[in-house]
Amino acid sequence: MPETTIPATSTEGRAIEAPRPALWGRALRILAWLSFLSETIIIGTGGAVRLTGSGLGCSDWPLCTPESLVPILEVQGIHGLIEFGNRLMTGVVGIIALAVVLLVLHTISGRRSLIRALWFALGGIVAAAVAFAIAAPLHIPASPIALGVLLLAVIAAAVHSVRTTPARRDLVLLAWITLIGVVAQALVGGITVLTGLNPFIVGFHYTSSLLLVCVTAAFLVRLYEAPGPRERAVPKWFAILTHVTGLALAVTIIFGVLTTGSGPHSGDADVLRHGFDATILAHVHSWPGYILAALVLTLTVSAWALRLPPRRWLLVLVLAILVQVGVGIWQAREGLPPLLVGIHMVLASLSAATYTVVVLHLKRRVVAKD
Numbered sequence: 001m002p003e004t005t006i007p008a009t010s011t012e013g014r015a016i017e018a019p020r021p022a023l024w025g026r027a028l029r030i031l032a033w034l035s036f037l038s039e040t041i042i043i044g045t046g047g048a049v050r051l052t053g054s055g056l057g058c059s060d061w062p063l064c065t066p067e068s069l070v071p072i073l074e075v076q077g078i079h080g081l082i083e084f085g086n087r088l089m090t091g092v093v094g095i096i097a098l099a100v101v102l103l104v105l106h107t108i109s110g111r112r113s114l115i116r117a118l119w120f121a122l123g124g125i126v127a128a129a130v131a132f133a134i135a136a137p138l139h140i141p142a143s144p145i146a147l148g149v150l151l152l153a154v155i156a157a158a159v160h161s162v163r164t165t166p167a168r169r170d171l172v173l174l175a176w177i178t179l180i181g182v183v184a185q186a187l188v189g190g191i192t193v194l195t196g197l198n199p200f201i202v203g204f205h206y207t208s209s210l211l212l213v214c215v216t217a218a219f220l221v222r223l224y225e226a227p228g229p230r231e232r233a234v235p236k237w238f239a240i241l242t243h244v245t246g247l248a249l250a251v252t253i254i255f256g257v258l259t260t261g262s263g264p265h266s267g268d269a270d271v272l273r274h275g276f277d278a279t280i281l282a283h284v285h286s287w288p289g290y291i292l293a294a295l296v297l298t299l300t301v302s303a304w305a306l307r308l309p310p311r312r313w314l315l316v317l318v319l320a321i322l323v324q325v326g327v328g329i330w331q332a333r334e335g336l337p338p339l340l341v342g343i344h345m346v347l348a349s350l351s352a353a354t355y356t357v358v359v360l361h362l363k364r365r366v367v368a369k370d
Contacts, residue, residue, distance in 0.1 A: 028107055031100045032223055035178060036216040038093045040349060043209050045086040047345045050260075051338035055197045057083030061190040062143050090186055097179040100219075104175045105161065108168045116164075117157055124153025141194070147187045154180050168227055174219040181212045203257040210253065210349045217353035221360045233309045233364040242299060242310075242362060248292040249355055253348055255285035260341065289328065293321050299358075310361040317358055320351045 049055055057071065057079030058064035064071045064084055071080025105113040128146040135142035158176035165172045185208060192201045232239060259281040300318045303311035324347050331340035 025107065028100070028103050029223065031096060031103060032216070032220050035093075035096045035100050036213070036220055036353075038089070038096050039178075039209070039213045039216050040346065040353075042086070042089045042093050043206070043213065043349050044342065044346050045089045046206065046209065047342040049083050049086045050202070051342050052079065052082055054079035054082040055202070056193065057081070058087070058193065061193040087189075090182070090189065094179075094182045094186070097175075097182045101175045101179050104168075104171050105165070108172065109165050113161065113165065117161060120153060120157035120160070124150045124157070127153055144187060144190055144194070147183070147190065151180070151183045151187060154183050170222050170227070171219065174215055174222065177215050178212060178219065181208065181215065185209060185212070203260075206345070207253065207257055210352055213349040213353045214356040217356050218360060221357055226365055229366040230363040231366050232362060234303075234362050235306070238299070238302060238306075238308065239362050241295065242359060245292065245295040245299060246355060246359065248288050248295055249352060252285065252288040252292050253352065255281060255288065256344075256348060259285045260345075286328065289325060293318075293325055296321050309364060310358045313354060313358045313361060317351065317354045320347060320354055323347060324351055 049057070057076055059076075060066050063069050064076070064080060064087075071084045073080070102114055102117060105117055128150040131149040132142045132146035135145045154176075158173075158180060161176060162169055162173050185205065188201065188205050188208065192198065192205055195201055234242075296314065296318045300311070300314040302308070303314050324344065327340055327344050327347060331337060331344060334340065
């Protein structure tokens with residue numbers, strides 16, 4: 001990818017001044033890549049929790065047990081360690097997402113915008129603490145309520161920040177969406193434990209994690225591109241077919257989530273599944289998968305024949321989809337071994353991220369005419 005540039009441009013297209021030293025730009029690139037990698041890794045660690053039956057390795061939330069923040073090895077064993085490790089990874093993802101938001105604000109809008117965001121953060125923490133203090137004596141779930149209040153504060157900070165940022169609102173918005181998603185994911189993860197691994201909530205937890213991988217991929221693409229008006233860089237029929245492919249990808253992922261939730265890997269041996277027939281769902285899951293592979297192959301051939309901008313990323317996508325199909329067939333024939341299922345889950349997120357990059361390359365920046 002080319003060197004990162006964050007030209008400061010107002011929403012009307014006028015050039016404005018904004019602090020963007022090379023050091024900050026380099027740090028932002030590193031953090032953006034770490035955000036993408038950490039969001040991908042946490043899908044792998046979350047998959048490990050589910051595939052090893054460690055979903056209730058920590059019986060409580062936000063503590064691991066009612067008496068301890070960390071797992072007690074003699075009581076919870078390896079399952080507690082696996083679940084607690086995934087919780088620690090959530091903290092890492094959150095810290096990186098917060099750092100990206102703060103660095104974007106500092107780089108684009110300067111210290112004043114950064115200070116405003118920090119005030120919002122302080123207000124959110126205080127409000128969450130107050131909510132916890134009120135809820136705890138009433139014997140209602142204090143931790144989810146406090147985290148919900150914090151989530152509302154983050155959303156309020158994001159809205160204010162995007163509205164008051166004069167330049168690169170695309171980067172600011174994507175950075176905030178990632179942070180909001182991480183906080184929301186922590187809340188959903190807690191609800192997942194408190195509801196005893198409800199399969200629908202577990203499926204939603206995975207799907208939203210996958211979407212965050214796509215958002216961080218989009219942030220990387222926009223980070224390496226100059227701002228300004230954009231126009232379609234491909235024929236209209238190609239753009240339409242690309243979006244139809246996205247629909248096929250979404251349907252494939254949804255049926256994949258339902259299939260996993262109905263199979264042998266529900267996160268704990270005593271957890272009830274969806275109640276669907278996993279064998280039938282596995283076949284239904286494969287149908288849109290084959291359609292997806294055909295559509296991606298068609299797009300790839302067309303893009304290379306017409307030399308369209310997304311052609312290289314489409315080649316990556318077609319390879320990812322073909323590997324996915326191969327892994328899917330392999331795991332079905334081998335009786336769904338946990339390792340192959342985990343690989344399948346991570347590859348699904350990377351395929352979705354690659355598709356996101358393809359969509360973002362359907363347009364190009366409008367070059368000003370002299």
